[in-house]
Amino acid sequence: MDQNFRLSDGGLINRDKKLSFKFNNKTYYGYEGDTLASALIANGVHLIGRSFKYHRPRGFFGAGVDEPYAMVQLYRNGETEPNIKATEQELFEGLEATSVNCWPSVNFDIGAINNFLKIFLPAGFYYKTFMWPKSFWYKVYEPFIRKAAGLGVASIKHDKERYEHKYEYCDLLIAGSGPSGLASAYAAAKNGARVILAEDKARFGGTLLTSEVNIGNKSGKEWAEGIIAELKEMPNVTVKNRSQVFGYYDHNMLVMSERISDHLSKTKKFHPKQRLWYIRAKEVLISSGSIERPIVFGNNDTPGVMLSSAAKEYLKVYGVLVGRNPLIFTNNDSGYETAIEFKKNGVDPTILDTRKDPQSEIINEAKNLGINIKFSYVVVAAQGYKKVKSADIAKISDDKEQLGSVENIKCDCICVSGFWTPTIHLASQSGNKTKFNEEIDAFVPGTSKQNETTLGAANGSYTLEETLKNSFETAYDLSKKITNNDNKISLPNVVEKKSTTHDKFWCVPLPKGKNYKRFLDFQNDVAVSDIEIALKEGYRSIEHVKRYTTLGMATDQGKTSNLNGLQLVSNIENKVVPNVGHTTFRPPYTPVSIGAIVGREVGKHSKPTRKSPMHKWHEQNNAIFVDAGVWLRPRYYKQGNENLFEASKREAKNVRTNVGVCDVTTLGKIDIKGPDAAELLNRVYTNAWLKLPVGKARYGVMLREDGIVMDDGTTTRISENHYHMTTTTAQAANVLSHLEYYLQLVWPELNVNVVSTTEQWAGAAVAGPKSRDLLQKLFPKSDVSNEGLPFMGFIEGDLFGVKARIFRISFSGELAYEVNVESDNGHFMWEKIMEVGQEFKIQPYGTEALSTLRIEMGHVAGSELDGRTIPYDNSLEGLLSKKKDFIGKRSLTRKAFIAEDRQKIVGVVPLDKKTSIPEGSHLVKDSNAPLPNPKLGYISASCWSVEHNNPFSLAILKNGKNMIGEKLFVMSPLKNKVIPVEIVSSHYVDPKGERVRS
Amino acid sequence: MLHIKCPHCGMRSQNEFSYGGDATVKRPELGKEISDQDWDNFVYNRKSLRGKHLELWQHLSGCRQWIKVERDTATHEIFRTLKANEDNS
Numbered sequence A: 001m002d003q004n005f006r007l008s009d010g011g012l013i014n015r016d017k018k019l020s021f022k023f024n025n026k027t028y029y030g031y032e033g034d035t036l037a038s039a040l041i042a043n044g045v046h047l048i049g050r051s052f053k054y055h056r057p058r059g060f061f062g063a064g065v066d067e068p069y070a071m072v073q074l075y076r077n078g079e080t081e082p083n084i085k086a087t088e089q090e091l092f093e094g095l096e097a098t099s100v101n102c103w104p105s106v107n108f109d110i111g112a113i114n115n116f117l118k119i120f121l122p123a124g125f126y127y128k129t130f131m132w133p134k135s136f137w138y139k140v141y142e143p144f145i146r147k148a149a150g151l152g153v154a155s156i157k158h159d160k161e162r163y164e165h166k167y168e169y170c171d172l173l174i175a176g177s178g179p180s181g182l183a184s185a186y187a188a189a190k191n192g193a194r195v196i197l198a199e200d201k202a203r204f205g206g207t208l209l210t211s212e213v214n215i216g217n218k219s220g221k222e223w224a225e226g227i228i229a230e231l232k233e234m235p236n237v238t239v240k241n242r243s244q245v246f247g248y249y250d251h252n253m254l255v256m257s258e259r260i261s262d263h264l265s266k267t268k269k270f271h272p273k274q275r276l277w278y279i280r281a282k283e284v285l286i287s288s289g290s291i292e293r294p295i296v297f298g299n300n301d302t303p304g305v306m307l308s309s310a311a312k313e314y315l316k317v318y319g320v321l322v323g324r325n326p327l328i329f330t331n332n333d334s335g336y337e338t339a340i341e342f343k344k345n346g347v348d349p350t351i352l353d354t355r356k357d358p359q360s361e362i363i364n365e366a367k368n369l370g371i372n373i374k375f376s377y378v379v380v381a382a383q384g385y386k387k388v389k390s391a392d393i394a395k396i397s398d399d400k401e402q403l404g405s406v407e408n409i410k411c412d413c414i415c416v417s418g419f420w421t422p423t424i425h426l427a428s429q430s431g432n433k434t435k436f437n438e439e440i441d442a443f444v445p446g447t448s449k450q451n452e453t454t455l456g457a458a459n460g461s462y463t464l465e466e467t468l469k470n471s472f473e474t475a476y477d478l479s480k481k482i483t484n485n486d487n488k489i490s491l492p493n494v495v496e497k498k499s500t501t502h503d504k505f506w507c508v509p510l511p512k513g514k515n516y517k518r519f520l521d522f523q524n525d526v527a528v529s530d531i532e533i534a535l536k537e538g539y540r541s542i543e544h545v546k547r548y549t550t551l552g553m554a555t556d557q558g559k560t561s562n563l564n565g566l567q568l569v570s571n572i573e574n575k576v577v578p579n580v581g582h583t584t585f586r587p588p589y590t591p592v593s594i595g596a597i598v599g600r601e602v603g604k605h606s607k608p609t610r611k612s613p614m615h616k617w618h619e620q621n622n623a624i625f626v627d628a629g630v631w632l633r634p635r636y637y638k639q640g641n642e643n644l645f646e647a648s649k650r651e652a653k654n655v656r657t658n659v660g661v662c663d664v665t666t667l668g669k670i671d672i673k674g675p676d677a678a679e680l681l682n683r684v685y686t687n688a689w690l691k692l693p694v695g696k697a698r699y700g701v702m703l704r705e706d707g708i709v710m711d712d713g714t715t716t717r718i719s720e721n722h723y724h725m726t727t728t729t730a731q732a733a734n735v736l737s738h739l740e741y742y743l744q745l746v747w748p749e750l751n752v753n754v755v756s757t758t759e760q761w762a763g764a765a766v767a768g769p770k771s772r773d774l775l776q777k778l779f780p781k782s783d784v785s786n787e788g789l790p791f792m793g794f795i796e797g798d799l800f801g802v803k804a805r806i807f808r809i810s811f812s813g814e815l816a817y818e819v820n821v822e823s824d825n826g827h828f829m830w831e832k833i834m835e836v837g838q839e840f841k842i843q844p845y846g847t848e849a850l851s852t853l854r855i856e857m858g859h860v861a862g863s864e865l866d867g868r869t870i871p872y873d874n875s876l877e878g879l880l881s882k883k884k885d886f887i888g889k890r891s892l893t894r895k896a897f898i899a900e901d902r903q904k905i906v907g908v909v910p911l912d913k914k915t916s917i918p919e920g921s922h923l924v925k926d927s928n929a930p931l932p933n934p935k936l937g938y939i940s941a942s943c944w945s946v947e948h949n950n951p952f953s954l955a956i957l958k959n960g961k962n963m964i965g966e967k968l969f970v971m972s973p974l975k976n977k978v979i980p981v982e983i984v985s986s987h988y989v990d991p992k993g994e995r996v997r998s
Numbered sequence B: 001m002l003h004i005k006c007p008h009c010g011m012r013s014q015n016e017f018s019y020g021g022d023a024t025v026k027r028p029e030l031g032k033e034i035s036d037q038d039w040d041n042f043v044y045n046r047k048s049l050r051g052k053h054l055e056l057w058q059h060l061s062g063c064r065q066w067i068k069v070e071r072d073t074a075t076h077e078i079f080r081t082l083k084a085n086e087d088n089s
């Protein structure tokens, strides 16, 4: 029958809107405002999954964030997500969910065999089981565990949803919208403070939605609604529901995850699915409330055993009965509230109270309603496998050691209340050293470490009047400090039922001859016996016991298990809980989706892609792009059916025979100005810079202080005190920071300014024997002859009305120039070069041809300047000034750096002149030597030499200086290649460098 | 995420800064004789202090100034921040 366990009226759900959903492929109905959990319970479904280790049947234990069991795999709008708590997931039309941890099905689960083999799965089973025999691990144990374990399946599809990050500042962040959260938000907001109020659930109000209290002549729920409505209207207040503040980090920064669309069938257009808030708050008020504590008894994990507060919430918020024959098992007055709610809705509960003769207003009310109450009674064990069918109960002696004779009573659910545990996670994450409160047997926040204050139940205060009073006062005081305002709210009249003290009873002893599993951690299946074993085996520190038994290590982070675990360890050790101490609380408080953490920074590099001003032209001319740092650069320009190899060969060849043009905009550029600019260059570069004339460029190498090459490039003297430095694409940002470091901290007396101009200039390298002819046509008014613009010269020119800088520098070994114009004119420059270059058979070339050209001429680049090589290794020792000091010079005299057989760059050619050499391969003397075969060097870069029409590579080789002419082997175990090679000079083309000067 | 007060820009989040190591290390003067030991100490040897530590940060995504930050390496407490040219005594 449809929604058999739904009351005919009541609850906060929208009964006008019926929703259909599927669980394990069966269709059910619920209402708007339901959670998946409340809708399933309304349909009498209590079997939701299997436990992690023993695969015992699992139902619902809580009604919210504290839920340890009810994890499902969710399907929404073609996507799937694991590890979703059914108690938190709001129902939407068409929701689909399945059980996790079950194989082959929730009703028949092969893993439940573990339950009968549990002798093999005791504490520490991760450490000691399945270790022998070793061969069994791969064949038997691992596949079995893999199939049987897990909390769902992660999607391997690309996530189409959008997740956003937001940075926010406020005076007061208030986490939780229960009585203390609402009161403090209201008081602070009225006093002019900028307030963010965050509520994890869909509905604001926390316990006010379920408590029978009266505030200022309104019900708790009405009062909460009034306050929220008023707060929402205030410009200085941000009110957020479905928002969990899950982490408290350094310097009062908190992170909150807002679930914007998870409760909808489909994310609305232009909306993100979730939003992660980074909130820097001046003050933080933690009003996260408390979570009911279970009492431990036999088979207390059976579906139908749940927290009494959860049963009450299902009743009052969702109009759903968790059972028709409830047994309430309590050690305090809270259980009575649940019992009274049942009674009011025509269901007769039975209360078992561990206390002997408690007296209070609410107990009297229960008695007057005629509720059956048994004092000094306990549940010994739940009976029933997939659902509670009855309970074994017994009288318990005053000292709580002896059980009377065991009776069995029929019931269909057991609602447990073992008193309340303050939710201190956020306070503890902030660095607050918590303290133990004897009165409530739980930890509460101690002295604040950061600017945080914990209020209400989270601070162990369980009366409404005291909570509201403290919250009003604290929020007033804190906001006054910040705003200097003085608007005080007076405390409304509060009516609540007085309760009496709870019984510090938490674990029912085993009856003689029975060995029931009594669970502490419901998600990780840690039972009392596991802790006992761990302690017997010598574990003492609670942190070790936790790791050995996995107590509290599941995704619920032990919200319902930690304190009972501590109690047990204390009892066995004959200690008190505060001496055992609690384990560390770490963020996140609840699971956060990876999507929310990553936000918009998805895809390659997680950074915006940078494109040159000529990008569009490249796209229109069949460029195939490659990532160069954050830049996209043309790798080659495809003609017809060419592949990379053919195209790059054609492009490189055209540079060597005619003229080519390459987009070099990505090169780092730094503008350097000031009277001491030359002195700065002289200190950061290894060669001499003081005498460089205006209108001349020079190649320079800069080192780190440890002598390793940092970067290379050319720097041009534009005018007397003005230089233009270029860096490699990859090192551009580092070089700028490097210069700033020395200018600001080490040599502040130097009068120099540096600024990045990488994006201000578009660059085109024009290279090849016909490049001068082309240049002459591009700049008819300029003298670009060998005399007018010699090698390493610089002039300014007029490119059809556009101002341009022309540098005669070469990276290809050919006669070459680099033309720079302001970025906005980049596209124009490129088109002009292509247009005018037609008659010289110009072709654009990409990075692949660029590499080929530089490799065969032996010009080092990133693959040689890889953070491991010194100038000598790259045959750059000629650039080391003997006369002056420079950054890193002192390190170059280190013993290893001056060793006779020091590594050096060489050229490598395969003996067959055919086989291409994989980059990264090793050079060895004997290809058949036993492993480990001594490595003499490695291939840093490979190309097909267009000059010689055979493969050519650069390598960094031990004793390279004396190896020219040697025959070695290149080995690439990855590509399974052994290639006999000859070592040659690294300058494979034009070794004398005549072409660049021609 | 730390909240660092740039002496030039004010309170900013850590992700605008990059870390630059021990601020008390002084680069030996250029052109001056120095023993291997002293040079090694400058280039490589650093104490990994627990507690108060004067360190360099660069306000990379802000004013690009290198600043000095006195921070507790264990608690992350920041005691004060200084401009590059301010004396840390």
Ligand SMILES: [Zn+2]
Binding pocket: B006, B007, B008, B009, B010, B059, B062, B063, B064, B065
């Ligand atoms: Zn700054």
